[in-house]
Amino acid sequence: MRLLFIFALFTTLASTSQAASFDCSKATKPVERMICETGSLSTLDEQLAGAYKSTIKTSRPATGTDTSELLKSSQQRWLRTTRDACKNVQCLENAYVGRIAFLTQWNEDTPANSKLDGNYEFSHNMEFANGKHAIVQDCLAIKSLGNAQAQVNTILVQSNGHNCSLNGKFAMAGNVYSYLPEKGEHDFQNCQIKLTVKQHQIVLSAEGDGCSSRCGAQASFANGASFLRADKSKKACVAD
Template sequence: MKKLCITTISILGACLLSTYANAASFDCNKAATWVEKTVCDSPELSKLDETMAKKYKSNLATSSNYEDSKVFKDRLIANQRTWLTFQRDTCKSEECLIREYKEYIEAQANYGVAWDFSDELSRSDLPSKNAFGNFSQKSQISLYNSGTQRWEDTGEATNTVSIHSVANKPYLSIIEGVLVFTNAHTCDLGESKAIWSENHWVINDDQPDKAVELRLYPALYKGQIQLLLRDIDNQYRELHCGMRGYFDSIILEREVR
């Protein structure tokens, strides 16, 4: 009987070891969401999660080297929360998670992520109604006064992005937007066709010598549906808005009607 108990305990211990082998950067015993459970169940994702956490901790540790270390550290923390909310936690497949982790770790984009066979998407793969609508954000505008050689606030402007559905093609949208930047420089997105790609809209405007991609991630953030703009490698704004327009990581809130 004693031998049987020892054998049973040994088997149980082996099972526990295999369960916790993919420990990730957090306690897998407390994994509650689909994303957390998927990370824990996948050896590849577990390793990516650990690497991501190490990079984040390293960035925080070096933030003290900057002149305004507190501001830099606060920005790092905010960017991390944004990535988790809008990019990682909106994924619904392992492939999507792997892409988001790798882009975070490598600090470069994996292009060509849009669906190749959009007509064959299941209902769960398609964007929800919250991925459409009007999104806006108030922005403080500053102008440079050459006389005083100072930047001066001149009031507020409203950044707007509208995502319109396309009849009988739920994986497509038409995106319009006007963004206002420092020195009142304005960027008009025009009427751009976007395709849904797992957890975001993507506008592709590839050039002969480079890939140009603007992504728009909708997510529930701070109790509101909001939209994160990701200008991959800042190529989109350079092509369409000039060097003075910079809108990567801008977050706009969905207007409720």
């Protein structure tokens, strides 16, 4: 009987250490131990990890803009501010179910007639020429004007802190906004800038030879950008 008990205990510990998407034998946070000790949470954690990996693989949608860094930043923030803040199983189950839905909707178009007016940001780490690092913010502001048009201001912080900004009108067609160059804007003759609105993100993409020269040698719209729709900043984005 003693040998059977020891074997059963070893089997239980072994299966527990393999639960969830991480090594439970190395769990240090209370929330991690709760996940490892609760079967339903372990299953949800594995499902979340699968959804995250799948979404990362498809984070370069038809717009051509890579949104993987935005997704990674969003996931890290969710772990820190939502999952790790839970104190009980029900809170964690709700958090996981909501996050899995968020990930599966990542590349889905926004529903028709969604209200988009507001200020959005994406924080990212910037390395400067002197070797120093700093957290900088790309920002985007949208204000509907009527007649299927919107005023859009955006500032992208790029190589060595150089900015690329745009302040102008966009034509709306479904979930795609297209920039309407003003007369005399010759640097946009060969650059088409679009905003594609997804369920949880807004993706800026640019196509054409002129996109690389719009803002100088160290900044451009050529690589596109992305913004979390949940990142509504209190300070408006004001382009030059």
